[in-house]
Amino acid sequence: MTPEEKKKLELFAVDVREGIVKSTHAAKSGHPGGSLSATEYYTYLYNKELRADPKNPKDPNRDRFVLSKGHCAPGLYATLANKGFFPVKDLLTLRHIGSYLQGHPNMNLTPGVDMSTGSLGQGISTAAGMAKAAKYLKSDVRVYTLLGDGELAEGQVWEATMFSAHYKLDNLCITVDVNGLQIDGATKDVMNTEPLDKKFEAFGCNVIKIDGQSFDDLEKAFKFFHDNQGSGKPTVILMKTTKGKGVSYMENQAGWHGKAPNDAELEQALKELEDARKKIEAA
Amino acid sequence: MAEVKKIATRDSYGNALVELGKKTDKVVVLDADLAGATKTGTFKKAFPDRFFDCGIAECNLIGTAAGMSTMGLVPFASTFAMFAAGRAFEQVRNTIGYPHLNVKVCATHGGISVGEDGASHQCCEDFALMRTIPGMTVMCPSDDVEARKMVEAAYEMQGPVYIRFGRAATPVYHDENFKFEIGKGEVVKDYGTDVAIIANGILVPEAIQAAEDLKAEGINARVINMATIKPIDKDLVLKAAKDCGKIVTVEEHNIYGGLGEAVCGVLAEEFPVPVRRVGVKDEFGHSGPAAQLLKDMGLCADTIVAKTKELL
Numbered sequence: 001m002t003p004e005e006k007k008k009l010e011l012f013a014v015d016v017r018e019g020i021v022k023s024t025h026a027a028k029s030g031h032p033g034g035s036l037s038a039t040e041y042y043t044y045l046y047n048k049e050l051r052a053d054p055k056n057p058k059d060p061n062r063d064r065f066v067l068s069k070g071h072c073a074p075g076l077y078a079t080l081a082n083k084g085f086f087p088v089k090d091l092l093t094l095r096h097i098g099s100y101l102q103g104h105p106n107m108n109l110t111p112g113v114d115m116s117t118g119s120l121g122q123g124i125s126t127a128a129g130m131a132k133a134a135k136y137l138k139s140d141v142r143v144y145t146l147l148g149d150g151e152l153a154e155g156q157v158w159e160a161t162m163f164s165a166h167y168k169l170d171n172l173c174i175t176v177d178v179n180g181l182q183i184d185g186a187t188k189d190v191m192n193t194e195p196l197d198k199k200f201e202a203f204g205c206n207v208i209k210i211d212g213q214s215f216d217d218l219e220k221a222f223k224f225f226h227d228n229q230g231s232g233k234p235t236v237i238l239m240k241t242t243k244g245k246g247v248s249y250m251e252n253q254a255g256w257h258g259k260a261p262n263d264a265e266l267e268q269a270l271k272e273l274e275d276a277r278k279k280i281e282a283a
Numbered sequence: 284m285a286e287v288k289k290i291a292t293r294d295s296y297g298n299a300l301v302e303l304g305k306k307t308d309k310v311v312v313l314d315a316d317l318a319g320a321t322k323t324g325t326f327k328k329a330f331p332d333r334f335f336d337c338g339i340a341e342c343n344l345i346g347t348a349a350g351m352s353t354m355g356l357v358p359f360a361s362t363f364a365m366f367a368a369g370r371a372f373e374q375v376r377n378t379i380g381y382p383h384l385n386v387k388v389c390a391t392h393g394g395i396s397v398g399e400d401g402a403s404h405q406c407c408e409d410f411a412l413m414r415t416i417p418g419m420t421v422m423c424p425s426d427d428v429e430a431r432k433m434v435e436a437a438y439e440m441q442g443p444v445y446i447r448f449g450r451a452a453t454p455v456y457h458d459e460n461f462k463f464e465i466g467k468g469e470v471v472k473d474y475g476t477d478v479a480i481i482a483n484g485i486l487v488p489e490a491i492q493a494a495e496d497l498k499a500e501g502i503n504a505r506v507i508n509m510a511t512i513k514p515i516d517k518d519l520v521l522k523a524a525k526d527c528g529k530i531v532t533v534e535e536h537n538i539y540g541g542l543g544e545a546v547c548g549v550l551a552e553e554f555p556v557p558v559r560r561v562g563v564k565d566e567f568g569h570s571g572p573a574a575q576l577l578k579d580m581g582l583c584a585d586t587i588v589a590k591t592k593e594l595l
Contacts, residue, residue, distance in 0.1 A: 115382070119373060124346075125342070125343045125378070128347055129354075134354065136333070136351075136356070155342075159343035162340070163347060
């Protein structure tokens with residue numbers, strides 16, 4: 001990736017973060033913490049990786065993305081809006097009566113959403129089903145899914161992982177946003193899911209650990225996924241991130257898992273993001 | 284009298300899948316290590332490349348089927364009723380029902396006629412659970428012919444479907460010319476208008492037997508096979524209420540939440556008449572031969588006759 005390309009991604013990520021804080025502020029609820037930790041992932045996925053056309057969001061040959069950690073919809077919506085799937089101004093309707101931006105993703109209402117999710121542990125099964133169907137149909141469609149590390153306590157995640165390895169779904173890219181925090185506190189204290197690399201390896205996956213806030217690392221991880229095509233193994237990207245990344249008072253605070261910023265907090269967040277934007281532009 | 288042919292509707296299901304498989308390669312079948320029992324094994328044998336075993340993991344089975352349907356396939360997902368409607372209820376609700384996906388959840392071993400396996404496997408709650416999911420079509424065939432035509436109709440319609448098939452071999456009373464339509468009940472006997480008996484599943488032959496017994500005593504019943512529990516055939520229920528003034532419902536399901544309550548819901552709001560419900564009386568089953576269990580728990584012609592007499 002050239003410095004210009006990286007700069008574009010960095011600026012896009014600022015736009016996504018703005019969308020997250022503005023939309024959750026307007027909704028007076030929602031999940032900014034895990035949306036912010038996954039912002040670089042969303043940004044890279046939709047700008048560099050996924051074959052998806054905002055003008056033809058139902059194209060049967062598109063790659064699929066399933067947000068298994070569906071509560072991080074604000075990040076997905078902000079990404080889709082900034083890619084042109086729908087107007088950015090509509091982000092402010094998040095969670096409002098009559099809005100097509102539901103609290104958790106709805107595939108029948110929102111352009112660009114490939115699966116309705118929200119109940120944790122279930123998205124990964126649907127992604128595995130899509131990947132299996134692609135194999136059956138001899139299609140080159142790739143399937144991507146994003147999970148939270150707290151979500152991995154759901155037994156169904158491991159049912160789906162077993163299925164994916166059993167059916168050799170090397171067209172499936174499972175990413176875990178390892179931000180280390182969930183509603184009740186640190187993941188290691190609530191229900192320790194580590195060691196994740198050893199677990200997924202033991203389940204028959206190719207595993208790579210990266211810094212999920214680094215575009216260079218994300219590029220490396222998706223290259224790893226591409227190189228694994230033909231290996232007969234699903235790819236797992238364990239991406240270490242910071243919950244609440246990019247908004248100082250939200251960073252590494254479990255309390256910002258599912259809470260919206262108030263007026264003053266929004267103002268401060270937007271100021272910080274504006275500063276970040278200027279810094280990127282000046283670089 | 285010639286011996287009546289008996290076939291379990293789970294066998295009908297397996298055979299119907301093979302017929303569908305010959306028609307289209309969009310049909311795929313998933314199971315959770317019960318292919319031999321659910322009879323999806325029949326399909327597996329004919330089309331091994333379109334059969335996917337998910338292992339003993341019913342929640343993932345449902346999710347996987349949902350994902351496949353978004354790729355244009357028509358998945359039939361099978362396991363026992365207990366695990367499809369029970370264990371994976373929330374998966375059916377959230378990943379099939381909520382997005383209204385074109386998945387056919389086809390469960391076998393519904394009701395107490397599962398027999399010897401006992402209460403842990405005798406699902407008498409599936410109609411209730413599936414009926415509460417918006418947009419879900421819920422059906423239960425009464426014999427082999429209806430079961431096969433129902434599978435085809437489920438494939439032809441767009442949207443989520445739940446069908447319950449039985450384990451035990453039961454009489455075949457439809458002929459091959461029978462036309463099945465989703466959402467339409469069927470008058471199978473019309474001896475008169477003293478009472479209407481509305482039944483489904485393997486108890487329809489018992490309802491017919493009850494009507495014969497009642498006739499011998501000068502009580503003339505209409506027997507309706509209500510194979511679609513949701514959407515229920517409101518017109519036929521109301522016509523029965525208006526013509527007969529008394530209704531007995533019969534089902535191999537808890538009296539809470541199933542066919543009986545669906546019928547009562549229609550009647551209570553539009554044309555109230557006295558009703559008696561024959562079903563599992565809010566209790567768990569137990570081990571034993573199916574025929575004996577059905578008798579012991581009151582799911583037989585004698586009970587239907589007795590309940591009818593309460594109304595007269």
